[in-house]
Amino acid sequence: xxxxxxxxxxxNGNIDVFSELVAxxxxxxxxxxxxxxRDQEEAKDISQTVFLKAYEGLPRFMLASSFKTWLYSIALxxxxxxxxxxxxxxxxxxxxxxxxxxxxxxADRLDAARMSKNxxxxxxxxxxxQRLTFQLRIYENLDYKEIARxxxxxxxxARGNFFQAVKTLRERLIGWNGDERTGL
Amino acid sequence: MNPIICxxxxxxxxxxxxxxLDPGGKNRLENHLQTCSKCVRMREDMRMMVAAASxxxxxxxxxxxxxSFDRGLEARIREREPAKRNRRLWQxxxxxxxxxxxxxxxxxxxxxxxxxxxxxMSATSDIVIDDVHQIFGPSRDELGPSMNSxxxxxxxxxxxxxxxxxxxxxxxxxxxFL
Numbered sequence: 001x002x003x004x005x006x007x008x009x010x011x012n013g014n015i016d017v018f019s020e021l022v023a024x025x026x027x028x029x030x031x032x033x034x035x036x037x038r039d040q041e042e043a044k045d046i047s048q049t050v051f052l053k054a055y056e057g058l059p060r061f062m063l064a065s066s067f068k069t070w071l072y073s074i075a076l077x078x079x080x081x082x083x084x085x086x087x088x089x090x091x092x093x094x095x096x097x098x099x100x101x102x103x104x105x106x107a108d109r110l111d112a113a114r115m116s117k118n119x120x121x122x123x124x125x126x127x128x129x130q131r132l133t134f135q136l137r138i139y140e141n142l143d144y145k146e147i148a149r150x151x152x153x154x155x156x157x158a159r160g161n162f163f164q165a166v167k168t169l170r171e172r173l174i175g176w177n178g179d180e181r182t183g184l
Numbered sequence: 185m186n187p188i189i190c191x192x193x194x195x196x197x198x199x200x201x202x203x204x205l206d207p208g209g210k211n212r213l214e215n216h217l218q219t220c221s222k223c224v225r226m227r228e229d230m231r232m233m234v235a236a237a238s239x240x241x242x243x244x245x246x247x248x249x250x251x252s253f254d255r256g257l258e259a260r261i262r263e264r265e266p267a268k269r270n271r272r273l274w275q276x277x278x279x280x281x282x283x284x285x286x287x288x289x290x291x292x293x294x295x296x297x298x299x300x301x302x303x304x305m306s307a308t309s310d311i312v313i314d315d316v317h318q319i320f321g322p323s324r325d326e327l328g329p330s331m332n333s334x335x336x337x338x339x340x341x342x343x344x345x346x347x348x349x350x351x352x353x354x355x356x357x358x359x360x361f362l
Contacts (some may be wrong), residue, residue: 018261026253034242040249048257055261116240119233137202138237163198170229 003067010058018055025068026051029075035139036079036132038120046082050075065149072150080128122172126165133158134165188216193223200227201234 001009001020009017026047033050034043053074054061061070123131132151136142144155144162151158188196196213199205205213217224 022254022257026257027250030253031244034245038242040242040245044245044249044253044256048253048260051257052260052264056264112236112239115232115236119236119240123237134237138234139241162202163195166198166201166230166234167194170226170233173233174229 004063007058007061007063007067018058021054021067022051025071029071032072032136032140033075033079036135037082042082046078047075050078053078069146069149076132076150079132083128118173118176119169122169122176125172126168129153130161130165130168133161134169137162188212190216190220190223193217193220194226197223197227197230201230 001017003021003024006017006020029050030043030047033046034040037043037046050071054071057074061067065073123134126134129151133147136147136150137144142150144158147158148155193213193216196205196209196216200210200213217227
């Protein structure tokens with residue numbers, strides 16, 4: 001059964017089919033949230049809240065968009081709330097041991113770790129929409145139409161936000177003590 | 185072909201890194217880059233930055249995480265379910281109760297209009313009893329136990345036609361079951 005069939009089943013009272021939607025979307029959705037909030041427990045809590053909202057909102061969901069888009073919109077709103085509450089959240093330290101490419105020399109790995117850390121800090125300073133657009137484009141490989149549907153606005157606007165995010169990130173990274181700090 | 189300026193080159197660089205450029209755009213960008221070292225550097229920076237962002241993924245959670253996720257979600261849904269069920273019950277019950285109330289009110293008013301005595305029984309009962317006395321004589325209570333040979337039934341607030349007339353109660357002993 002596709003999503004629309006499952007939703008119709010759910011509306012007809014077969015609430016057990018919700019577990020099929022959870023099975024299909026819980027991992028990609030939670031990982032998407034994890035890539036933004038960078039904390040497993042927080043990602044788990046946000047993702048569960050999203051599915052709970054979907055469970056309660058499904059009877060009113062009119063199938064105007066795909067279930068995935070609707071679910072991701074709920075998720076991004078929950079992530080935005082989370083980011084606002086944690087605006088002064090700790091900067092996650094990049095752990096060189098977590099970097100997977102063991103072919104790199106220790107110096108390269110440290111550079112990469114420093115680069116990642118600076119990049120995350122710079123991303124956290126971006127305006128919310130630019131940051132989320134950048135992350136959805138880079139991490140989730142969503143196209144601009146999809147990003148616009150999820151975050152609101154137009155595909156052109158999303159493209160503009162991505163461009164602005166890349167530009168600002170580069171400027172910020174270069175601005176921070178020159179190349180020594182940024183790794184650029 | 186007009187040479188492009190650095191600002192336009194910046195847009196083309198991002199577009200190239202993101203979705204790729206069409207051959208015309210690619211050609212224009214490359215021509216510009218041959219003459220502008222600043223934009224060459226910018227392209228390298230952006231390329232490195234996008235690559236770093238793409239590879240900077242948190243580790244995927246392990247299976248325990250997903251088991252805990254499923255258990256937690258199920259518990260949270262169950263926790264909400266009774267409250268939701270109660271809400272649903274009230275959503276059904278409230279209109280039903282309201283409808284019942286309206287029916288009772290309408291039914292009561294209709295009876296009141298057709299039978300003014302209803303609801304004013306204490307005021308009208310004496311009149312009804314007087315009328316009954318005039319027509320059928322005193323009731324058995326007024327006559328005393330010795331006179332109890334029948335039953336009077338008065339339907340409060342209704343007209344004379346509805347008064348059940350005296351009728352003899354057959355003596356059960358006189359009935360024959362043969």
